[in-house]
Amino acid sequence: xxxxxxAYTPYSSALDPCPxxxxxxxxxxNQYVIFQPxxxxxxxxxxxxxxxxxxxxxxxxxxxxDRGGGRR
Amino acid sequence: xxxxxxxxxLAKYLIEQYGGADGELAAALRYLNQRYTIPDKVIGLLTDIxxxxxxxxxxxxxxxxxxxxxxxxxxxxxxxLGGHLVDHGFDLYYHNAAGNPFTVACxxxxxxxxxxxxxxxxxxxxxxxxxxxxxxxxDDADIQDGLRFLREREVIHALRFREAVEMLxxxxxxxxxx
Ligand SMILES: [Fe+2]
Numbered sequence: 001x002x003x004x005x006x007a008y009t010p011y012s013s014a015l016d017p018c019p020x021x022x023x024x025x026x027x028x029x030n031q032y033v034i035f036q037p038x039x040x041x042x043x044x045x046x047x048x049x050x051x052x053x054x055x056x057x058x059x060x061x062x063x064x065x066d067r068g069g070g071r072r
Numbered sequence: 073x074x075x076x077x078x079x080x081x082l083a084k085y086l087i088e089q090y091g092g093a094d095g096e097l098a099a100a101l102r103y104l105n106q107r108y109t110i111p112d113k114v115i116g117l118l119t120d121i122x123x124x125x126x127x128x129x130x131x132x133x134x135x136x137x138x139x140x141x142x143x144x145x146x147x148x149x150x151x152x153l154g155g156h157l158v159d160h161g162f163d164l165y166y167h168n169a170a171g172n173p174f175t176v177a178c179x180x181x182x183x184x185x186x187x188x189x190x191x192x193x194x195x196x197x198x199x200x201x202x203x204x205x206x207x208x209x210x211d212d213a214d215i216q217d218g219l220r221f222l223r224e225r226e227v228i229h230a231l232r233f234r235e236a237v238e239m240l241x242x243x244x245x246x247x248x249x250x
Pocket of ligand 1: 099125196199225226229
């Protein structure tokens, strides 16, 4: 799993109705930037357009099924 | 916008970003209203992002339209859109995924630039979270592509608003252009 994900394990009781599922939340890289510095690496224009940002350092990947190994 | 299959069920969920509290319409209206009274050095930012949100609104509208335009009445009903069909037919409407109509009560203007910008930051993070749930619930690869792009824009917007706060706090390096 991408390092932007943070896993945690809440208390689960033997009496819980469903088997426990992994819990995690994502913290995008923007949270660690106060003011974007000059001269960051850049994606090629087409790549940037597809990803929604010009800067790899600010890109946050998010895939279907990333959260706890998928829903289905 | 590319959509892989006719899936009105998905349209019912996507409409959250059309007429929901943290959707693109709410974002556009919030920023383009705050822009008048915010200090000069961040007017441009609010205008730019507010305008961009309208473009995102069009992307969502196109997805919803393509997902429903050729659905049958039976498919709409099976997708939980029977109520929508009776009220609006195949028209889009500004309401959230639960069917509640859009209201400006979901956004504020507090007459204080720091308070306003913190609301904007929170709105971006909430929109990002909504896109995450939408990506989780969608198995259409083309829709996922579009949603990932929109989610990343929220990540960037949140950073820009946080930079705007820094500028108003008097961050040393003035006047940056990206
Ligand atoms: Fe945004």
